[in-house]
Amino acid sequence: MLKGKHIVLGITGGIAAYKSVMLLRLLVKAGAEVQIVITPAGKEFITPVTLSALSGKPVISEFFTANTGEWHSHVDIGLWADAMVIAPATASSIAKMANGVADNMLITTYLSAKAPVFLAPAMDLDMMAHPSTQRNIATLRSYGNHIIEPAEGELASHLVGKGRMAEPQEIFNTLARYFAAKEGSLRGRKVLITAGPTYERIDPVRFIGNFSTGKMGYAIADEAAARGADVTIVSGPVAVRPSDSEAVKVVSVESAREMLTATQERVADADIVILAAAVADYAPAHPADHKIKREKSADAPTIELVKNPDIARTLGAEKRDNQIFVGFALETDDADANGRAKLVAKNLDMIVVNSLADAGAGFGTDTNVVTIIDAATGSARRFPLKSKRAVAADILDAVESAQSAGKQ
Numbered sequence: 001m002l003k004g005k006h007i008v009l010g011i012t013g014g015i016a017a018y019k020s021v022m023l024l025r026l027l028v029k030a031g032a033e034v035q036i037v038i039t040p041a042g043k044e045f046i047t048p049v050t051l052s053a054l055s056g057k058p059v060i061s062e063f064f065t066a067n068t069g070e071w072h073s074h075v076d077i078g079l080w081a082d083a084m085v086i087a088p089a090t091a092s093s094i095a096k097m098a099n100g101v102a103d104n105m106l107i108t109t110y111l112s113a114k115a116p117v118f119l120a121p122a123m124d125l126d127m128m129a130h131p132s133t134q135r136n137i138a139t140l141r142s143y144g145n146h147i148i149e150p151a152e153g154e155l156a157s158h159l160v161g162k163g164r165m166a167e168p169q170e171i172f173n174t175l176a177r178y179f180a181a182k183e184g185s186l187r188g189r190k191v192l193i194t195a196g197p198t199y200e201r202i203d204p205v206r207f208i209g210n211f212s213t214g215k216m217g218y219a220i221a222d223e224a225a226a227r228g229a230d231v232t233i234v235s236g237p238v239a240v241r242p243s244d245s246e247a248v249k250v251v252s253v254e255s256a257r258e259m260l261t262a263t264q265e266r267v268a269d270a271d272i273v274i275l276a277a278a279v280a281d282y283a284p285a286h287p288a289d290h291k292i293k294r295e296k297s298a299d300a301p302t303i304e305l306v307k308n309p310d311i312a313r314t315l316g317a318e319k320r321d322n323q324i325f326v327g328f329a330l331e332t333d334d335a336d337a338n339g340r341a342k343l344v345a346k347n348l349d350m351i352v353v354n355s356l357a358d359a360g361a362g363f364g365t366d367t368n369v370v371t372i373i374d375a376a377t378g379s380a381r382r383f384p385l386k387s388k389r390a391v392a393a394d395i396l397d398a399v400e401s402a403q404s405a406g407k408q
């Protein structure tokens with residue numbers, strides 16, 4: 001989404017200026033064109049040489065280039081920008097922005113900019129808490145500027161300290177979300193995904209499960225979010241996280257029954273439902289309340305199993321005409337025929353078949369080899385070995401073309 005975007009990155013004089021280098025790298029890596037505008041105080045903290053080397057463009061700081069007399073037009077830069085990001089934004093720059101004190105190139109550019117403006121405040125706690133700073137930030141908000149505050153993350157909020165600048169990745173994610181929501185091909189769509197394994201309890205410390213890591217489902221969630229969708233994952237126990245936790249909502253569940261309930265509660269709102277979870281087919285009929293002790297049973301215990309609900313089939317039976325349902329099939333033999341049978345049995349629109357016979361496919365890998373079978377056309381398209389994120393893109397491309405082919 002940031003590819004080819006024109007971003008003005010404004011840097012002011014704060015300790016957090018070193019983090020702007022990381023932000024610059026993330027933007028450049030995503031294919032954005034970045035013009036750095038730095039305040040005179042900013043240059044005390046970070047050298048323009050580093051910034052121009054990474055951005056591939058001369059850094060702008062003064063109204064004129066000293067040796068040539070060339071004039072930098074803040075109006076042109078303001079118009080060139082698709083977005084302007086000021087990180088770090090110090091108390092002083094925030095005050096100038098709120099009050100139109102146009103005494104440096106960055107503030108004049110800000111005042112001329114037609115593009116959306118994002119600011120990541122950075123200062124010490126007392127300066128941040130001061131009523132004058134708070135009033136200035138409130139003023140900038142009222143101008144429609146986006147204020148990026150640090151996510152509290154895993155640290156307790158008292159350790160984080162208000163005033164610390166948001167991390168470069170958070171700032172980057174905020175920009176990516178902005179453009180995805182504005183231009184993404186799935187903007188305004190609600191996507192519901194099941195992912196990961198389910199754990200079926202035998203007793204409080206043991207379970208029946210499988211080797212699914214959730215990587216495929218989470219890759220689809222990340223890709224759908226990058227296309228501007230409103231994404232919810234109902235996830236079994238996994239170690240993976242969405243790349244942008246603000247863009248993807250995770251509902252954590254443990255067993256197949258919990259996954260069914262959590263999915264049923266959310267399916268009515270969804271436009272696209274992707275069933276990527278490796279749901280355990282059976283669960284212990286009588287899970288023990290206490291840990292089963294070895295010495296109490298003379299013989300090896302037998303675990304009686306009951307069938308789990310089939311989530312895909314249950315939801316598929318109630319599918320509305322304007323919803324698209326995508327299932328997965330992990331097969332060892334007769335992948336195509338088994339995939340087609342599941343497509344029909346579960347009332348799906350599409351099934352993504354992966355065969356364990358293919359190297360690089362299946363659980364735990366970062367790659368996958370899939371065939372996408374479409375119910376409407378009967379076509380089966382086999383894709384080569386790709387990263388799971390690229391496979392996610394192929395799946396969502398197929399969903400989007402099915403939608404434009406008249407499903408919605």
Ligand code: CTP
Nearest residue numbers: 275276277279308309310311312327328329330
């Ligand atoms: N699925 C589900 N609930 C289940 C079992 C499967 O929602 N209890 C979904 C999976 O998420 C996947 C599809 O159904 O999208 C096919 O899963 P798979 O395990 O391959 O199919 P099964 O129906 O369990 O068939 P089998 O184990 O006989 O191959």
